[in-house]
Amino acid sequence: MSGLTVQDIVKPENLVYKKTDLMTDKTLSYCPGCGHGTAHRLIMEVIEELGKEHETIGVAPVGCSVLAYEFMNVDMQEAAHGRAPAVATAIKRVWPGKVVFTYQGDGDLAAIGTAETIHACNRGEKIVIVFINNGIYGMTGGQMAPTTLPGMKTSTSPYGREVVAMGNPLKITELVAQLPGTYFVTRQAVHTAVAVRKAKKALKKAFQNQIDGKPGLSFVEIVSNCNSGWKMTPVDANIWMEENMFPFYQLGDIKKDGQLIEKK
Amino acid sequence: MGELKLMKGNEALAEAAIRAGADAYFGYPITPQSEVIEYLMSEKPEERTGMVVLQAESEVASINMLYGAGGTGKKVMTSSSSPGISLMQEGLSYIAGAEIPCVVANVVRGGPGLGDIQPAQSDYFQAVKGGGHGDYRLIVLAPSSVQEMSDFVPLSFDLAFKYRTPVMIISDGLIGQMMEKVELFDQMDRLTDEEVIEKYPWATNGKPVGKERRILTSLDLDPHKLEKHNHHLQAKYREIEEKEVLSxxxxxxxxxxxxxxxxxxxxxxxxxxxxxxxxxxxxxxxxxxxxxxxxxxxxxxxxxxxxxxxxxxxxxxxxxxxxxxxxxxxxxxxxxxxxxxxxxxxxxxxxxxxxxxxxxx
CATH class of the missing domain: 3.40.50.920 (Rossmann fold)
Incomplete structure (x- = not known):
């Protein structure tokens, strides 16, 4: 292999993988190890592969991904905390031919925006909701989220989430799956290569449903780590997620083609 | 002379929205303005002009629907009464910050709190001094007749788009509920999707080929840039003060x-x-x-x-x-x-x- 220069290697015919043009070149604001960057990339790859980059409008939330519009190279609107499903509903209603999605965290979607989430799902809005669940408020510094596990320590549950006083974690994905307006509901992860492939497939199905005009909303939860908020290394956070988050938030499809999947 | 009709103020407002070529109305019932959405639903504007009418789950959702659809360059409107307008203040602040045109009608009732359902003018401060957070203004029009409930709708849309700013039509339970003769203006055409895309290059309706994407946001974490944005908004407000006063x-x-x-x-x-x-x-x-x-x-x-x-x-x-x-x-x-x-x-x-x-x- 001696004598190979960079110029010899960087040739179009040697290209095996390329960042999608639908991700900007701006440095991600996320912590190293965080799943947001991967989730962003998968959505943008899917939109590119479906040929919809000029027909997509995204809605960004409040939370760590408040700046999603800095990285996603499509038309975007930044919504108030929790209101993305209402914003997306209206966009889709006045531009039914466009592809519309929201990208929301757990505090945004499952706490302050619960009403907007449930009603957009129940009306069967033909949009895609991507829900990043890391069980904590990352942006504001690690406070308890609606999805924080029992016993889990956060800055507002410093001795662990005590369910009698602080309530139970909310499985909003299972909840919206019960509504007749949802067409596809799935829970994925992006912490391993296998998980990434599955998540991308799920996202593609969700967007394809919308493009095909399937009757109802497609809802993709991605269980993600928050190594900074959980105060762990990225590797430890992924292990902790597998051992603690996945047993509670089980991965896989919950509803497909408008039918709940029966657990065996 | 336009078509003459005997109508309630709320009905005139609703009819004017259809005739002004509005693309969508999002609202939530509240007395004394529920006739607005009732009238719209009974008129089937989807068939008359293609206008979308949707009953939202709350006033919070309604105003955020305006943020969404208004952000795409469509002509959008909501209406409510005092307690519902209070719920919209967050959204109005975001809409003003992101410079999204829309029209909000407030048929004011007695307050504070749940108050009552009779006419009042006690939302003046909320309408003209802000209501939501941050340095922003609404253009506020005050009709004193059923005729003006109709006439101020197209005027409000014109102002909203001219300045990319939310406009409020503030009446009260008296004007909303009373019936008067109204001369309706002729049906105006809704813009086609192509016209919207052509006319409003700032609107988010799909990134144009060969051009930069559009971003609508009220966020800027750089204080100097946010200060600059505030100066830009204030310059716009000064221009409005200079040109748009009516009395x-x-x-x-x-x-x-x-x-x-x-x-x-x-x-x-x-x-x-x-x-x-x-x-x-x-x-x-x-x-x-x-x-x-x-x-x-x-x-x-x-x-x-x-x-x-x-x-x-x-x-x-x-x-x-x-x-x-x-x-x-x-x-x-x-x-x-x-x-x-x-x-x-x-x-x-x-x-x-x-x-x-x-x-x-």
Whole structure:
């Protein structure tokens, strides 16, 4: 292999993988190890592969991904905390031919925006909701989220989430799956290569449903780590997620083609 | 002459939305303005013009639907009454910050809190001084007849798009519920999708080929950039103050005293003028039509002319009176009279207040 220069290697015919043009070149604001960057990339790859980059409008939330519009190279609107499903509903209603999605965290979607989430799902809005669940408020510094596990320590549950006083974690994905307006509901992860492939497939199905005009909303939860908020290394956070988050938030499809999947 | 109809103020507002070529209405029922969405639903605007009408799950959702659809360059509107408008304040702040055109109608009822369902003008501060967080303004139009409930809808859309800013039509339970003859303007065409794309390059309706994506946000984490954005908004507000003030005067030419009143109160004040002049009291009326921008120059003109006093007649405990005082700066007397909680003052009560607070005092 001696004598190979960079110029010899960087040739179009040697290209095996390329960042999608639908991700900007701006440095991600996320912590190293965080799943947001991967989730962003998968959505943008899917939109590119479906040929919809000029027909997509995204809605960004409040939370760590408040700046999603800095990285996603499509038309975007930044919504108030929790209101993305209402914003997306209206966009889709006045531009039914466009592809519309929201990208929301757990505090945004499952706490302050619960009403907007449930009603957009129940009306069967033909949009895609991507829900990043890391069980904590990352942006504001690690406070308890609606999805924080029992016993889990956060800055507002410093001795662990005590369910009698602080309530139970909310499985909003299972909840919206019960509504007749949802067409596809799935829970994925992006912490391993296998998980990434599955998540991308799920996202593609969700967007394809919308493009095909399937009757109802497609809802993709991605269980993600928050190594900074959980105060762990990225590797430890992924292990902790597998051992603690996945047993509670089980991965896989919950509803497909408008039918709940029966657990065996 | 346009089509004549006998209509409620709320119905005229709804019909005007269809005729003005609105693309969508999102709203939530609340008394005394529920006729707006009821009328729209019964009219099937989807069939008449292609206009979308959706009953939202809350006023919070309605206003955020305006943020979404308005952000795509479509003509969008909502309506509500006081408690519902309070719920919309967060959204209005975001809409002002992100510079999204839309029209919001407030059919005001008695407050504070749940208050009652009778007419009031106690949301003046909320409408003209902000209501939501941050330095922003709404253009606020105050109809005083069913005719103006209709006419101000296309005017509001024009202003909203001209300045990329939210516009509020503020009436009250009286104007919303009463029936009057209204001359309806002819149906205007809705813009086609292609026209919207062509006309509003800032709108998010899919990144154009070969061009940068559009981002609508009220966020900027760089304080210097956010300060610059605020200066940009203020420059726009100064331009609006310069160009868009609307007011009407009645019997002011020979007046020694002037009542200042908008909406329903202005109608009552007209009767008071008649009663006062029968007694030889020379009183006139300034009716602000835009509550923001406020007709400061009109008031200043009469201060210069040496008017003996102003009486702010409003169905509130004294809100607009502060804006009159800001213009007058102590150079002449400025008093307030108003009934509240849904009680409507009589012309005789207003005359009595005029005598006691200005003439006798």
């Amino acid at each position: 009407e005067t009645l019997h002011c030419d020979d007046a020694e005293y002037i009542m200042v009143a908008y909406g329903s109160s202005a109608r009552i004040a007209q009767k008071t003028i008649q009663l006062a002049r029968e007694e030889g009291i020379k009183v006139g009326l300034i009716r602000p039509i835009t509550l923001w921008p406020y007709p400061k120059k009109e008031i200043e003109k009469y201060v210069q002319k040496g008017i003996k006093g102003f009486l702010s007649v409003e169905m509130s405990m004294g809100q607009m009176v502060e804006d009159i005082r800001l213009v007058v700066e102590g150079r002449t007397k400025v008093e307030h009279f108003g009934r509240v909680g849904g009680v409507i003052h009589s012309p005789e009560e207003v005359l009595e207040a005029l005598k006691q607070k200005l003439i006798g005092g």
